[in-house]
Amino acid sequence: MNSNNFEQGPASDLRTWLAHLGASGRVAVVREGVRLKHQLAAIAKRLDGKQAAFFPHPDGYAIPVVSGFMSRRAWIAEAMGVTETELLAAYRNASDNPLPWQEVAANDAPCQQVVKRDVDLLAALPIPTHSEHDNGPYITAGLVIARNPVTGIQNVSINRIQVHARDRMAILMLPRHLHAFYQAAEARGAALDVAVVIGADPLTLLASQAISPIDHDELEIAGALHGAPLPVVKCVSSDVRVPARAEIVIEGKLLPKVREPEGPFGEFPKYYSAREDREVIQVSAITHRESPLFHTIVPAEMEHLLLGAIPREATLLALLQRSHPGVSDVHLSIGGVGRYHLHVRFRKKREGEAKNVILCAFGAHYDLKQVTVVDDDVDVHDPLQVEWAVATRFQADRDLVVIAGAQGSVLDPSTTVGIEMPGGAPPPPHMQGISAKMGIDATRPVVYHEHVFTKVKVPGEDTVDLATEVSAGATVDWSCMQVLR
Numbered sequence: 001m002n003s004n005n006f007e008q009g010p011a012s013d014l015r016t017w018l019a020h021l022g023a024s025g026r027v028a029v030v031r032e033g034v035r036l037k038h039q040l041a042a043i044a045k046r047l048d049g050k051q052a053a054f055f056p057h058p059d060g061y062a063i064p065v066v067s068g069f070m071s072r073r074a075w076i077a078e079a080m081g082v083t084e085t086e087l088l089a090a091y092r093n094a095s096d097n098p099l100p101w102q103e104v105a106a107n108d109a110p111c112q113q114v115v116k117r118d119v120d121l122l123a124a125l126p127i128p129t130h131s132e133h134d135n136g137p138y139i140t141a142g143l144v145i146a147r148n149p150v151t152g153i154q155n156v157s158i159n160r161i162q163v164h165a166r167d168r169m170a171i172l173m174l175p176r177h178l179h180a181f182y183q184a185a186e187a188r189g190a191a192l193d194v195a196v197v198i199g200a201d202p203l204t205l206l207a208s209q210a211i212s213p214i215d216h217d218e219l220e221i222a223g224a225l226h227g228a229p230l231p232v233v234k235c236v237s238s239d240v241r242v243p244a245r246a247e248i249v250i251e252g253k254l255l256p257k258v259r260e261p262e263g264p265f266g267e268f269p270k271y272y273s274a275r276e277d278r279e280v281i282q283v284s285a286i287t288h289r290e291s292p293l294f295h296t297i298v299p300a301e302m303e304h305l306l307l308g309a310i311p312r313e314a315t316l317l318a319l320l321q322r323s324h325p326g327v328s329d330v331h332l333s334i335g336g337v338g339r340y341h342l343h344v345r346f347r348k349k350r351e352g353e354a355k356n357v358i359l360c361a362f363g364a365h366y367d368l369k370q371v372t373v374v375d376d377d378v379d380v381h382d383p384l385q386v387e388w389a390v391a392t393r394f395q396a397d398r399d400l401v402v403i404a405g406a407q408g409s410v411l412d413p414s415t416t417v418g419i420e421m422p423g424g425a426p427p428p429p430h431m432q433g434i435s436a437k438m439g440i441d442a443t444r445p446v447v448y449h450e451h452v453f454t455k456v457k458v459p460g461e462d463t464v465d466l467a468t469e470v471s472a473g474a475t476v477d478w479s480c481m482q483v484l485r
Helices: 014-023 039-047 073-080 085-094 177-187 204-208 216-224 300-321 355-365 383-393
Strands: 028-029 052-054 065-067 112-117 143-147 154-157 161-163 166-169 192-198 229-236 241-243 250-261 276-288 327-330 343-346 372-376 401-407 434-442 476-479 480-484
Touching: 014 028, 014 052, 039 052, 073 085, 073 204, 073 300, 085 300, 143 177, 143 241, 154 216, 166 250, 166 343, 177 192, 177 250, 192 241, 204 216, 204 300, 204 327, 216 241, 216 327, 300 327, 300 355, 327 383, 343 355, 355 401, 355 434, 372 383, 383 434
Parallel strands: 028 052, 343 372, 372 434
Antiparallel strands: 052 065, 112 276, 143 154, 143 192, 161 166, 166 276, 192 250, 229 241, 250 276, 327 343, 401 434, 476 480
């Protein structure tokens, strides 16, 4: 298929989307019996951005594994039924206009076709070990859903989860909404009910990464992306609601006052995070479809990076445009791991405005480490054009902004350089992620002499049709310079 639109409309479940990708040659079926430790991730990584990888019977498991079905920006736009240029606006529109979910009965929820209460996670599910120094098998594509213990409103996020016992899992929670829910429950000495959803459809996965205020249920954003309320079902062991058409659901509780070792783990910056004591999920049940499918995300590869980048781009674009209407596009570069380096396309009217845009961006999301502002004749999605703008429109003594000692990403290993703790222990939480921020104003002057800063362009270069201008199959007889057809 050459169309950017998913002709059947947004995929209602993962299987529909995979069937669509398969029909257009974008699913590679791998041989049976691939090892879950390292080999599966190695194959998926080699196919990353080219084809999704389907692994039948990995390590002899009956449940197959899939990876990489969201590993190109164009595929994500296609799943949404829009072009790539419309992607951020469509996502932002869904975030601003959520649709309440629709609860269905258990017998109408494929994810509860099979219910298992005697749980042995590693025996039941084909959970891969991805990177060389990972401390065992990890769930990397699980949507963690929990209810605010005060308001009852849900939150959805993707967290790395280490499976280290038959019915216990250690989870990394960054200081965001899930962690706030847990802290509220733990302060009362109560456990927090959670569900880990594996094998959600692509748009629900994308919705889970929305940058939204606390007590905004991301499943309602998923409904808006689908154009209809998302069917959900109540868990068999708690009041948490989960997508009814998901493949697998692990139900459990985040235990209060319990911590167990987790890590190291290869994270999105393409480095390992340290082994630390983390919060623990006690598992009470697994439910799944008949013949379910397990989704894994290879850490730090395109599926991982794009799922985080696109929702952040949509939020950052909207926030910047509120104060700076001249901002027309943003891009979180893949070289900046889809989190740390932001490129902003901006029509400048006054000198100094670009620096204000830089400061506004840093205030919008603490993960940002470097912001580059370019003019509206530069494509922020093309790293060659952005580098060209920096090379020809930026002078460090005039156009560089540096902010020291700001809060950055706790997963950026460079933030802990020079902080020495006894026994090599990681810094305490209040000292993690302290980062310098760098802004680059790579915009040309508002007023300049003649064509000094005019981008060189050949008339017709954007509209010439090579199919009609180039003689297909023609060769040249170089001895007489005659064209042979």
